[in-house]
Amino acid sequence: MIEILSPSELARARVTGRLVGDILAELRRRTRAGTNLLEIDAWTAQLIRESGAQSCYVDYAPSFGRGPFGHYVCTSVDDAVLHGLPHDRVLADGDLLTLDLAVLKDGVAADAAISFVVGERPSPQADVLIEATRTALAAAIAEVRPGARIGDLSHAIGTVLTGAGFPVNTEFGGHGIGSTMHQDPHVPNTGRPGRGYTLRPGLLLALEPWVMADTDELVTDADGWTLRSATGCLTAHTEHTVAVTEDGVEILTLPTSTD
Structure with missing residues (x-):
């Protein structure tokens, strides 16, 4: 299913997106x-509850997971990159943490992810990975406009990631989003320009470049959810929900303050 949002639905999407950010x-x-x-x-659950929104994750039970997910945010550490199931682990100085969050408010969902280094200990390799995903996301967003193709966005992401020397996995990527968290079209993290679905005003996309330092192969933890690099290398993941507008693109999941 591909949804095209009306102006009133897009207004609600802005509220949900800002909440996620x-x-x-x-x-x-x-x-x-x-x-x-x-x-x-627990913090995430409280913040969602206080905002009057609903979690997209607690009852999420797709075919690739051992569902339901049962938690409110994905917490992926170091070699974990996607769908990190929160568990009893204390973070250490220098850990690379990815937080991935999706919520639904007033009938519209938004989805975003951030990667950052915990504490004060420098991690030059983590910084390189994080910057590559941020740059790739910015490159994809720059391609979003009416009449562009999904392949244009995928090509922009893949060009940045491979140009930085990283292999690209295409099992998981970006996606359409609207009244539900995961919709068509799928947005691979590499592709050919000029191919795929044509973007239209009112379409929402969750664009999410993610990368592993030295492999494109994933392995799944015994919890049935957490996806890790097969080699144990560091990983990073950055995501925004964006709206195709009449004259270009709007990033919906930016926080109110960038301080």
Whole structure:
């Protein structure tokens, strides 16, 4: 299913998107060495509840997971990159943490992810990975406009990631989003320009470049959810929900404050 949002639905999407951005920013502000992943999940549940929104994850049970997910935010550490199931783990200084959050408010969902290094210990390799995903996301967003093709966005992402020397996995990528979290069209993290679905005003896309330092192969934890690099290498993941507008693109999941 591909949804095209009306102007009133897009207005609601802006509210949901800003909420996702603000919750992620608040979680990052609170997280430090010594924080438990289960604390982050509890904070997320409280923030969602206080906002009058609903979690897209608690009851999420897709074919690829061992569902339902049962938690409010994905917490992926170091070699974990996607669908990290919160568990009893205390973060250490220098850990690379990815938080991935999707919520539904007033009938419209939004989805975003951030990667960052916990604490004060420098991690040059983590910084390179994170910057590659951010640059790839910016390149994809720059291609979003009416009449562009999904392949244009995928090509922009893949060009940045491979240009930085990283292999690209195409099992999981970006996706359409609207009244539900995951919709068509699928947005692979590499592709051929000029191919695929033609973008139209009112379409929402969750664009999410993610990368593993030295492999394109994933392995799944015994929890049935957490996806890790097959080699144990570091990973990173950055995501925004964007709207195709009449004259270009609008990023919906930016936080209220960028401080």
